[in-house]
Amino acid sequence: MLKVLIPTIMLFPTIWLTSPKWLWTTTTAHSLLIASISLMWLKWTSEAGWTSSNTYLATDPLSTPLLVLTCWLLPLMILASQNHINPEPINRQRSYITLLASLQTFLIMAFGATEIIMFYIMFEATLIPTLIIITRWGNQAERLNAGTYFLFYTLAGSLPLLVALLLLQQSTGTLSMLVLQYSQPLQLNSWGHMIWWAGCLIAFLVKMPLYGVHLWLPKAHVEAPVAGSMVLAAVLLKLGGYGMMRMMIMLDPLSKELAYPFIILALWGIIMTGSICLRQTDLKSLIAYSSVSHMGLVAAGILIQTPWGFSGAIILMIAHGLVSSALFCLANTAYERTHSRTMMLARGLQMIFPLTAMWWFTANLANLALPPLPNLMGELMIITTLFNWSPWTILLTGLGTLITAGYSLYMFLMTQRGPTPNHIMGLQPFHTREHLLMALHLIPVILLVAKPELMWGWCY
């Protein structure tokens, strides 16, 4: 763990001491090296449990894929932001990359934490750099509203979580995940316990987001600059899923009945947000709502609490993280050239950017869960386990899959096909940097087809 954490902390001196000319080069190279080292976490040394050299930071087959995704995403964020941050004064550029690096540090410590309170503190700590990125570097006036929604939705959910965790510490004497996994099931039989159950999960459901409490997401994703959107979609949503999976171990047997409304809300959310996607004019808003849709499926999979549900949830989280981030990068390339997110204004891009049309096509196919990509594998596992729980869910999940395919195709056709408007004929060609960015997003997705056991978690 330290062999990744210390280089990440050393990113801060790298950022502030490099000469301005080489700032982006060195930070890109440094963060790619960290990403390469992080692959060593995939070598699990114990058969079924935690890999750690100390009791405070450990990895296990659930947190490892998410950690690798986090470390992989930092260089991608730096590559994506290079163009639009470059004109700013040098210290502001350094501050921006510092925020990204601090987000990375908090996320590594969050996913690697063994104490739930440490996870909670890092969960909250990630809010601060993200808030600063959204409100300082967002492009429209709505970013202030977006930052407010983002901060207060998450805080309102996580204050009950703090109380719930302190109660848990009181009753079990420990909050270490290493110990709690072996504890006796708690006696949960009163209304107070049910409220405690809700308190444990609401923070993560808001973060995922669950359909009823998802309003912060379209605002935050749209108003954030590209690196903010990338990290929000790819990793921060997964913090919610990861937290839920960790807490579920202790919440039985109440979850059998209490999860019911949340599963239904999640499934309904897939259809509703998918339908909203079909009516969007703003490209980033469409991708944001599609994130809500996919994470609704993940939430349902986790709440079902079966091995297939958990495995499907992890696979879908990793695959969605990469693909959603790729879509935001593509949307940003269109935005940087036309300064508009309206899809009607950047139509027919296939005629002027034919190679990029391949990236758009692949990213959209991955989004609509084309086999053999892991998006489909995760979705299928969750749909199967939901069907096992109740056959009626196939109506909702099947319709959801159909709508997902519909809006992914809609996104592709609206941006790539159709008549190319005259005002975008003279746009800059696609940069090598942007092609590299898309390749670094989509090659891991394709490689994961070959070795999905990296993502199955500890249930298999």
Add this chain to the structure above:
Amino acid sequence: MASRLSRFWPTLSRVRLSSALGSRCVSQTPNSSASGAAVASDLQPVSPAAQDSHGHAEVSPFEKNPDFHGFHHHDSFVDEWNMRLAFFFGISVAIVVGGTFIHYLPDHGMRQWSRREAERLIKQREAEGLPLMTENSYDPSTIVLPSSGEE
């Protein structure tokens, strides 16, 4: 209330922007008192040539540097080396070397071994005509049960 403000604000600010700043618009965000005076004063000084929000002139960077890779606008040396290092560390190190490392990871939880072993045993038992699996996990004669009828 904030949403009401944000509904009016773009129109209001656009009016102010076009009259006050003229053609010197470099910022995407409209002038708003909430974001302070941070808009035009401490961004880079604008040159007389029309600029978009990236700070570079409307002339494409490909004109000055036909091999522009998208990394650094003004210095082609830095741009090229940034491209080379990004590709090297991103593809050659992270994906190729990292992918090889992942490919050669040991068989965690003996999953692949168990699949091979099962296939081998099935082949062997089918060749010998034995049943694929016996019903009893243990030999029933070794199980000692307490006799019924005692206390």
